[in-house]
Amino acid sequence: MLLGIFRKFSIISMFWTIVLFITVTIIAFFFQELASDPTLNIAMLYTLGAFITARYTEGYLYGFIYTLASVFSVNYFFTYPYGLVNFTMRGYYVTFIGMFVIGIITSILSTNIKEQSIVLLNQEKALAKKEKQILEIQKEKMRANLLRAVSHDLRTPLTGIIGNSLSYLDMEEELSSQEKRELIENINTDASWLLNMVENLLSVTRIDNVTAQVNKTLEAVDEVISAAVIKFKKHFPEAKVKVSVPDDLIMAMMDAMLIQQVILNILQNAYIHSKSTKPLELTVNVDEDNIWFKIKDYGIGISEDRLLNIFDGTGKRKEKEQLDGHKGMGIGLSICKTIISAHSGKITAQNHSEGAEFIFSLPKEKEEK
């Protein structure tokens, strides 16, 4: 206990306690000279001093030292007999014990208040730290999922490319021109798929690893949309998309290449998987705080259990889907989520009565910095 006190002992706190004590005593002399009933003022002044001491020093020690010193100081300087320490006068016991107890209680209370607020502050800090950890874990999980999806989704087309080209090289003589063409077409399809994957992966490198932030500039939404749609149609010339954007110019802070990638991924996903019977619809709407992008298809919809984890890259594809040659969009959609999160936006997928729709938002431009 005593050791504990000494360990807490600090020259600086002691110094300020003494300074405060001397200041209070000097002011008390003024009251002694000038006030009509100086004793009351002086007692209150010393109590205030006890409060301040406890408030700005650590632990109970300094408040205690201060209070003890003030009891003696009042007795010595400001009560009869002046210039002597004398507690034997009538009623002095009660007066000075009272003063001592009041001083101690004041300093204990104020120390407690201070410590409580420190505890509270620490709790808040701990909470913030925990939240950060959770975020960190989520990010880690996302990365792990991504890696798993990547190794699967990259190997498959590469296997196709190597296999098909080897067949061609080994059996060039025996193959008919029709078979040769098929082999080359397979290589072409797999290579395109691979390119798509690689572009997605590269886009992730534009997101800052530590802060999960992106480099945003002010962009016109219709420019980004038209760029994405043109790129999409280059990949899938037979695909149909109906685009509608509001008449007003909408600008938003974003990394345009990344948002283009998001639109591209969702369009591709819808085109390949939904078996949509009508053109895809890409609509932009604006409300108070957000810009909403909606990509709607008129196809088979998305199964409920798939919807649950459609953005985390683990979504189990059904056997059937795996067999029909279309590789899953695992990476693409999880990258969409990563990108939109980095823009402080939201992304959701849901079914509507005639198919599925993906909606994502970007915060509206607040006045330029």
Place this chain on the structure above:
Amino acid sequence: MQQKISILIIEDEKSIRDFMKKTLESYGYRAEGVATGTEGLGMINSYVPDLVLLDLGLPDLDGLEIIEETRKWSSMPIIVISARNQENEKVEALDLGADDYITKPFGTDELLARIRTAIRHNNLIHKEKGKADKPYIAKSLKIDFEKRLVLLNGEEIHLTRVEYKIVSMLAKNSGKILTYANLIEEVWGPHADDNNRILRVNMANIRRKLEQNTGEPEYIFTELGVGYRMLEDEGEN
């Protein structure tokens, strides 16, 4: 017999160099390929090709250096081949004097179209200096530079002074990409704020006047983070 147009390919990746050389030769060009920047610079100076296809990621020299060196004495068209989706690298190359860029991977059609555009523009610069500009015609859009008239489906489109400046600049360079900096300097002068918001706003207005659906433009295309490109003029050859 017409002289074949000569093209120099500076690309370190053998398979891509071979593929480009074969394609270009089968389309009637004379193509040479080199693998390093030093060889490339040497060839540019000695062989003086009609056009250069330049990969920026060379093992020995920075591709940008080659552009700078060449531009000291020649305006021969340079088309940059970029493997990365880095807009600022493209912008830098264009601002240093490259005529256009093409991003890997690209198809044969795209490559040939870029080459044709670049060569045509280069010829225009040499042949028609000081001569009045021919009108721009593409699909239903016609721009008469002498009368400062923009016609869409035969109907006059009213553009503001700034909008007209932008459109005519893009049209005169149709098929070619113009960077934000290019356009801003041309329209607002060299000391203009490089904040391209004002350019975006004007472009948005232009699109609303010229395009049926601003989400799917027919005439003016956005190259994200780099600039704008206008549909190639059909009027000239």
